[in-house]
Amino acid sequence: MIIGLVCYPTFGGSGVVATELGLELAKRGHEIHFITYNQPVRLDLLGNKVHFHEVNVPEYPLFHYQPYELALSSKLVDTVKLHKIEVLHVHYAIPHAYAAYMAKKMLQEEGIHLPIVTTLHGTDITLVGSHPFYKPAVSFSINKSDAVTAVSESLREDTFRLFDIKNEINVITNFIDIDKYKFSFTDCQRGMMAPDDEKIITHISNLRPVKRIRDVIKIFYNIQKEVPAKLMLIGEGPDKEPAEKLCQELGILDKVVFFGRSNEIDKILCFTDLFLLPSETESFGLAALEAMASGVPVISSNTGGIPEVNVHGITGFLSDVGDVEDMSKNAIHILSDEARLKQFKNNAKERSYLFDLHNIVPQYEKLYEETIAKR
Numbered sequence: 519m520i521i522g523l524v525c526y527p528t529f530g531g532s533g534v535v536a537t538e539l540g541l542e543l544a545k546r547g548h549e550i551h552f553i554t555y556n557q558p559v560r561l562d563l564l565g566n567k568v569h570f571h572e573v574n575v576p577e578y579p580l581f582h583y584q585p586y587e588l589a590l591s592s593k594l595v596d597t598v599k600l601h602k603i604e605v606l607h608v609h610y611a612i613p614h615a616y617a618a619y620m621a622k623k624m625l626q627e628e629g630i631h632l633p634i635v636t637t638l639h640g641t642d643i644t645l646v647g648s649h650p651f652y653k654p655a656v657s658f659s660i661n662k663s664d665a666v667t668a669v670s671e672s673l674r675e676d677t678f679r680l681f682d683i684k685n686e687i688n689v690i691t692n693f694i695d696i697d698k699y700k701f702s703f704t705d706c707q708r709g710m711m712a713p714d715d716e717k718i719i720t721h722i723s724n725l726r727p728v729k730r731i732r733d734v735i736k737i738f739y740n741i742q743k744e745v746p747a748k749l750m751l752i753g754e755g756p757d758k759e760p761a762e763k764l765c766q767e768l769g770i771l772d773k774v775v776f777f778g779r780s781n782e783i784d785k786i787l788c789f790t791d792l793f794l795l796p797s798e799t800e801s802f803g804l805a806a807l808e809a810m811a812s813g814v815p816v817i818s819s820n821t822g823g824i825p826e827v828n829v830h831g832i833t834g835f836l837s838d839v840g841d842v843e844d845m846s847k848n849a850i851h852i853l854s855d856e857a858r859l860k861q862f863k864n865n866a867k868e869r870s871y872l873f874d875l876h877n878i879v880p881q882y883e884k885l886y887e888e889t890i891a892k893r
């Protein structure tokens with residue numbers, strides 16, 4: 519198939535999923551066209567099966583807001599015609615599903631049929647999309663998509679609860695490429711980060727309020743009182759500075775490493791003992807799954823789609839949002855016994871196999887085929 523993929527080209531989970539999906543589909547013989555405003559961060563393999571088309575938005579002083587949707591829908595029309603794209607898969611409803619529908623209508627005028635698959639990722643539904651300022655446009659574009667997927671059962675339910683949706687929503691979960699995580703422990707540069715054999719705790723996110731970074735730091739504060747430990751904080755976002763301040767106030771700044779954005783997440787996860795994800799809401803928690811694939815147990819909140827990934831008492835523990843004491847207690851429980859830690863690590867890795875891309879990507883292929891045939 520010739521497939522167009524629209525996504526945010528950033529470090530966020532939706533962009534990562536779209537990029538990994540495109541790369542795998544190309545490996546499976548499909549021709550992939552990424553259409554977005556920058557080359558996606560994990561897209562380092564451009565070949566004759568993977569193409570990137572940049573959406574340019576010319577700056578014009580009249581506009582207070584530059585019209586990205588307009589530029590995107592025009593670019594979609596041109597790219598679909600030029601490369602004979604058979605199906606367009608948009609990741610994150612805002613504004614991609616909306617721009618895709620406009621492109622579809624323009625192409626229809628020329629007798630070209632463009633089926634659209636929309637994948638809902640989380641904040642496009644739970645945080646941003648359901649805001650009254652966006653809601654009518656988001657509902658409309660979901661209902662106008664030819665097929666809709668959500669990355670977890672929980673997100674599917676949230677979408678039906680928050681919007682008036684007439685379509686079926688297929689759950690196709692996020693995935694990871696297990697092969698990428700097959701390293702031997704000797705490859706890990708653990709000694710560099712933990713010279714005194716401290717336990718390594720990691721959190722990866724866009725450091726936004728929804729991730730509850732204060733909880734991450736408070737949990738770590740409690741852990742390091744009981745077990746020698748270091749905290750690796752990976753990502754950039756508005757809560758980075760407040761996080762640094764809190765570490766300073768608590769007197770643990772020397773035990774916390776702020777990495778900023780990183781392309782080497784697998785190397786950090788390789789020497790990690792425990793992953794923290796105490797989010798307010800999380801449709802899936804791709805970062806937790808990536809940790810599990812590296813054999814890292816997860817201490818998380820029991821919100822949204824996280825329980826579909828992290829299994830209480832097996833791959834980690836889940837607590838109510840904001841229950842820092844319970845999360846700290848569970849973390850110390852896992853870390854304070856080597857045999858127990860090893861068991862949780864094995865369980866986490868084992869469970870991640872369920873989400874291997876070889877199990878999930880064929881589900882998207884099937885959906886594309888059905889959507890193209892539906893006409």
Ligand code: GMT
Binds near residue numbers: 531532728800804
């Ligand atoms: O976590 C974010 O805020 C980024 C956002 C995104 O779209 O990149 O993540 C959402 O999509 C990811 C990929 O499907 C999910 O793993 C995250 O759980 C989801 N984030 C939230 O629901 C807060």
